[in-house]
Amino acid sequence: MNQNSKEKLDEVFASIKTDAERRFREMKGDDSQNIFIGMATCGLASGATDVKAAFEEALSERKISARIIPVGCLGHCYAEPLVIIDKPGFPPILYHDLTPGKARLLVKAFLEEDDPVFEHVLGAMEENDLIPWIMDFPRFNQEKKVVMANSGLLDPEDIYQYIAKGGYSALVKALTLEPEEIIHEIQDSGLRGRGGAGFLTDIKWQLVRDAKEKDKIVICNADEGDPGAYMDRTILESNPYQVIEGIAISAYAVGAEKAIVYVRAEYPLAVKTINKAVEQAKEIGLLGKGVLSTNFDLDIAIFQGSGAFVCGEETALIQSIQGKRGMPQPRPPYPAQRGLWGKPTVVNNVKTMASIPPILENGAQWYRGIGTDRSPGTAIFSVVGNILHAGLVEIPMGVTLRTLIFEICGGIPNQKDFKAVQIGGPSGGCLPGSFLDTSIDFDSLTQAGAMMGSGGMVVMDEDACMVDVARYFLDFTQRESCGKCTFCRIGTKHLLNVLERITTGEGREEDIELLEDLSLDIKAGSLCGLGKTAPNPIITTIKYFRDEYKAHITEKRCPAMMCRTLTAYYIDLDKCARGCDACVGSCPTESIFTTKNRKKGIDQTLCVKCGECMASCPPEYDAVRKVSPPELAPKIERPKEG
Amino acid sequence: MDNTAEIEEEAMLHDIASMLATFVNEESNLIPILQMIQEKHHYLCVRALQMVAKHLGMSSSEIYGVATFYNQFRFYPPGKHQIKVCLGTACHIRGGDIILESFERKLEIKPGETTPDREFSIDRVACVGCCALAPVAIVNDTVNGHMAPSKVEGLILGFEIEKEREKREKQ
Numbered sequence: 001m002n003q004n005s006k007e008k009l010d011e012v013f014a015s016i017k018t019d020a021e022r023r024f025r026e027m028k029g030d031d032s033q034n035i036f037i038g039m040a041t042c043g044l045a046s047g048a049t050d051v052k053a054a055f056e057e058a059l060s061e062r063k064i065s066a067r068i069i070p071v072g073c074l075g076h077c078y079a080e081p082l083v084i085i086d087k088p089g090f091p092p093i094l095y096h097d098l099t100p101g102k103a104r105l106l107v108k109a110f111l112e113e114d115d116p117v118f119e120h121v122l123g124a125m126e127e128n129d130l131i132p133w134i135m136d137f138p139r140f141n142q143e144k145k146v147v148m149a150n151s152g153l154l155d156p157e158d159i160y161q162y163i164a165k166g167g168y169s170a171l172v173k174a175l176t177l178e179p180e181e182i183i184h185e186i187q188d189s190g191l192r193g194r195g196g197a198g199f200l201t202d203i204k205w206q207l208v209r210d211a212k213e214k215d216k217i218v219i220c221n222a223d224e225g226d227p228g229a230y231m232d233r234t235i236l237e238s239n240p241y242q243v244i245e246g247i248a249i250s251a252y253a254v255g256a257e258k259a260i261v262y263v264r265a266e267y268p269l270a271v272k273t274i275n276k277a278v279e280q281a282k283e284i285g286l287l288g289k290g291v292l293s294t295n296f297d298l299d300i301a302i303f304q305g306s307g308a309f310v311c312g313e314e315t316a317l318i319q320s321i322q323g324k325r326g327m328p329q330p331r332p333p334y335p336a337q338r339g340l341w342g343k344p345t346v347v348n349n350v351k352t353m354a355s356i357p358p359i360l361e362n363g364a365q366w367y368r369g370i371g372t373d374r375s376p377g378t379a380i381f382s383v384v385g386n387i388l389h390a391g392l393v394e395i396p397m398g399v400t401l402r403t404l405i406f407e408i409c410g411g412i413p414n415q416k417d418f419k420a421v422q423i424g425g426p427s428g429g430c431l432p433g434s435f436l437d438t439s440i441d442f443d444s445l446t447q448a449g450a451m452m453g454s455g456g457m458v459v460m461d462e463d464a465c466m467v468d469v470a471r472y473f474l475d476f477t478q479r480e481s482c483g484k485c486t487f488c489r490i491g492t493k494h495l496l497n498v499l500e501r502i503t504t505g506e507g508r509e510e511d512i513e514l515l516e517d518l519s520l521d522i523k524a525g526s527l528c529g530l531g532k533t534a535p536n537p538i539i540t541t542i543k544y545f546r547d548e549y550k551a552h553i554t555e556k557r558c559p560a561m562m563c564r565t566l567t568a569y570y571i572d573l574d575k576c577a578r579g580c581d582a583c584v585g586s587c588p589t590e591s592i593f594t595t596k597n598r599k600k601g602i603d604q605t606l607c608v609k610c611g612e613c614m615a616s617c618p619p620e621y622d623a624v625r626k627v628s629p630p631e632l633a634p635k636i637e638r639p640k641e642g
Numbered sequence: 643m644d645n646t647a648e649i650e651e652e653a654m655l656h657d658i659a660s661m662l663a664t665f666v667n668e669e670s671n672l673i674p675i676l677q678m679i680q681e682k683h684h685y686l687c688v689r690a691l692q693m694v695a696k697h698l699g700m701s702s703s704e705i706y707g708v709a710t711f712y713n714q715f716r717f718y719p720p721g722k723h724q725i726k727v728c729l730g731t732a733c734h735i736r737g738g739d740i741i742l743e744s745f746e747r748k749l750e751i752k753p754g755e756t757t758p759d760r761e762f763s764i765d766r767v768a769c770v771g772c773c774a775l776a777p778v779a780i781v782n783d784t785v786n787g788h789m790a791p792s793k794v795e796g797l798i799l800g801f802e803i804e805k806e807r808e809k810r811e812k813q
C-alpha cells in the first residue's frame with residue numbers, strides 16, 4: 001500500500017474511532033453508574049431477563065439513574081446470572097447468582113446507600129483496597145484470555161464498544177500490509193486450527209492465496225456439532241466483532257471478496273448477534289464495497305446450518321451450503337483447492353478466526369509466548385458435567401488436566417471422586433485419573449487417545465458408567481452418520497447394538513473383542529473424520545476401564561450403578577420411618593406401597609428407577625438404597641388389598 | 643381432515659407461495675427456503691415440499707432427501723406447547739434420559755410426536771448451551787434447569803390447570 005492510501009485509511013478509521021470513543025465516554029460518563037448484565041444463553045437460562053427487569057423497576061422506583069448494559073458471557077456459567085456494577089468511587093464489582101430480589105437489594109443498598117453487599121460479591125474487576133480482586137482467584141489468574149478477552153465485558157450489539165476498546169485496529173494494520181506479509185505473520189505465530197485437527201492455518205491460506213482462480217471464498221465454521229460443547233456459540237453471542245475482524249483479515253490475506261459464516265439454526269441468539277454485527281460493520285464501512293475506503297471489497301453472508309453433526313466437516317459443510325445433503329466428499333481436492341462452488345475456499349473455525357486479530361495486533365512472537373512450542377496460543381473448553389465451576393475456560397496450552405479440573409474449575413462436587421474426563425466429544429476419548437498430569441495441547445491429548453476436538457470437556461465422577469458413556473456417544477454418531485460409507489453406517493449401528501446389550505445385561509463373553517475388532521475396521525473403512533473417530537469413545541473406555549465392561553458382561557453388574565436395567569432401588573426397612581410418606585408422593589409411577597407395619601416398599605415391576613424416592617427421603621432417615629445387580633434388593637411383598 | 647384444518651392448510655400454502663416468489667430459483671436456496679417455511683409455519687407439509695420442488699425445478703424426492711437429512715426439519719405440526727429435552731453429554735450424565743422418559747410417560751408420546759389434541763410435542767435436542775444447569779428441558783422457549791421427574795409433573799400440571807381456567811373463562 002502506498003503512503004497516500006495509507007494516510008487515507010488511517011484518516012477514515014481515525015474518524016470512526018473518535019466517534020466510537022465519544023459514544024463510549026458518553027455511555028460511561030465519569031459520574032454515571034453502569035450495570036452490566038450477562039445475557040448470553042447461559043445467563044438468560046438462569047434468569048437474566050427477570051434480573052434485568054428487577055433492576056429497571058427498582059431504579060425507576062427509587063429514581064436512581066444508572067445505565068443497564070446487556071453483555072455476553074464471562075465464562076462463569078455456574079454463577080449466572082452475573083452482573084458487574086460500575087459505580088464511581090468503587091472498583092467495578094462482579095456479583096454472582098443474581099435474583100430479582102438481590103437486584104432490588106443492590107439498587108437500594110449499593111447504588112443508594114454505598115454498601116457493596118459483600119455477601120453477594122464474587123470479586124472486584126480491578127485491584128483495590130476494599131474488595132478482593134478477581135485475579136486473586138485461580139479461575140481468573142490461571143486463565144489467559146485472548147479470544148474471549150472482551151467476552152462478557154461489552155455489548156454484543158454495539159460495534160462502537162468494540163472499536164472503543166481497540167477493535168478493528170488489527171484490520172487497519174492488515175490493510176497496510178501485503179497479503180503475503182500477513183500470511184507470514186500467521187506462519188510465525190504457529191497458529192493451528194481450533195476446529196479439532198489442529199492444522200496449520202497459514203498453509204491453508206497460502207494454498208488459497210496461490211490458487212489461480214480469481215474468485216475465492218472464506219468460510220467461518222460455527223457449526224459446533226459436538227453435543228456437549230458451546231464455546232463457538234458463546235463467542236458469537238458475546239463478541240461477534242472479533243470473529244468478523246478475523247474473517248476480514250483472512251479474506252484480505254487470501255484475496256477473497258466473499259465470506260460466509262456457517263452457524264447452526266439451533267443457535268437463534270448467535271444467529272441474531274452475528275447478523276446484527278455484520279449489518280453494523282457494513283453501515284460504518286468496515287465491510288462491503290471498499291472496506292475503510294480501500295479497494296478491498298468484502299461481503300459476509302450468514303448461512304444457517306440445519307443441525308447435522310457431519311456438516312461440521314468442511315466438505316459436508318460446503319455441500320450443505322450448495323443446497324445438498326451434507327455428505328463429506330473425498331479429499332483431495334481439498335476445499336483450499338476446490339471448495340464452495342468449485343472455488344478455492346478457506347474453512348476455519350470460529351476460535352481460529354477470533355485468534356487472528358490479537359496475533360496481528362500484538363505480533364507473532366507475543367502469541368508464541370503463550371502456550372507450548374508446538375501448540376502456541378490458548379485453548380477454550382466448555383468444562384461441564386460433575387464439576388463445581390462449570391463454564392467456559394480459556395487457558396494457555398500446556399496447562400495440565402489436573403490444574404484445569406481441580407484448580408481452575410474447583411474439582412468434583414458432593415465429595416465424590418474423580419473418575420474420568422471425556423475430551424473432544426463424539427470423536428474424542430475418556431481419560432482416567434492416571435492421565436490427569438497430561439498437558440493440554442494438540443499432540444499430548446492425541447497421544448493419550450483423546451483429542452482436542454472441538455473443545456468439549458465432560459468431567460465424570462464415580463457415578464458415571466464408562467460403558468454407558470461409550471453407548472451414549474455411539475448412539476449419537478450412529479444417528480449422525482450420513483450413510484455414505486458402509487463401515488460407518490452399519491458398523492456404528494452394530495457397535496451400538498453390542499453396547500446396548502452389554503448395558504442391559506445381555507452382554508456376551510466375546511463382546512469386548514468384537515468391539516475392538518470392529519472399531520479398527522470402522523476407522524480404516526471410513527471416508528471422513530466422523531467414521532474414523534467414532535470408535536474412539538469405545539477404544540479408550542475399553543483400554544482404561546476394561547473391568548467395568550467385564551462386570552457388566554460376566555456379573556451383570558454396573559459398578560457405577562448407572563445402567564438402569566442392571567440396578568434396583570429398595571427401601572431399608574431398618575431405617576425407614578414409620579408413617580413417613582415423603583417418597584410416596586415423589587414416585588411418578590406409584591410403585592411405592594405401605595407395608596403392614598406402616599413402612600414403605602418398592603414394587604420392582606412398576607419402578608422406573610428415576611431416583612426421585614432417594615432424593616426425597618429425608619436425610620435423617622436416608623433409607624433408600626441403590627444396588628447392582630438388581631437381585632441384591634431384598635424382596636418386600638406388597639400387602640394384599642384389604 | 644376436518645374443515646378448519648383444511649382451511650388452515652390452504653392459508654398456509656397460500657402464504658408459502660408468496661414467500662417462495664421472493665427466492666431465486668437456485669438449488670442453493672433450498673435450505674434457506676425450508677428454514678423460512680419452518681420458521682413461520684413450524685413444520686413442512688407434503689404439499690409445501692411439492693411446491694418447493696416445483697419452484698426450484700427439482701424432484702420432490704430430492705427435496706425430501708435433503709429435508710430429512712437435517713435434524714432441524716419436522717414434518718408434522720408441533721404441539722401448542724413444545725417440549726425439547728436436552729440429551730447433550732452434560733445432560734446425559736446427569737440423567738437427561740430420565741427426564742425425557744418422564745415426559746414420554748406423562749404425555750404418552752415419543753420424541754418427534756405430538757399429542758392427538760395437539761397440545762404437546764416432545765423433541766430431543768443436543769446441548770442448548772446451559773450445561774451448568776443440567777439436566778435441561780426447554781418448554782416453549784423457556785429454559786428449565788436442574789430438571790427432575792417431579793418437575794416434569796409440575797410443568798404439565800401447570801399447563802393443564804391453565805387450560806381448565808381458560809375453558810371456564812370462555813363459558
Ligand SMILES: Cc1cc2nc3c(=O)[nH]c(=O)nc-3n(C[C@H](O)[C@H](O)[C@H](O)COP(=O)(O)O)c2cc1C
Nearest residue numbers: 193194195221224225312313314348349352529530
Ligand atoms: C465429523 C466432523 C465434525 C466436525 N465438526 C466441526 C465443527 O463443528 N466445527 C469446526 O470448526 N470444525 C469441525 N470439523 C473440522 C472441519 O472439517 C475443519 O477441519 C475445520 O473447520 C477447519 O478449521 P480450523 O483449521 O480452523 O480448525 C469437523 C470434522 C469432522 C470430521
Ligand code: FES
Nearest residue numbers: 728730733770773
Ligand atoms: S448438554 Fe444439555 S445444555 Fe449442554
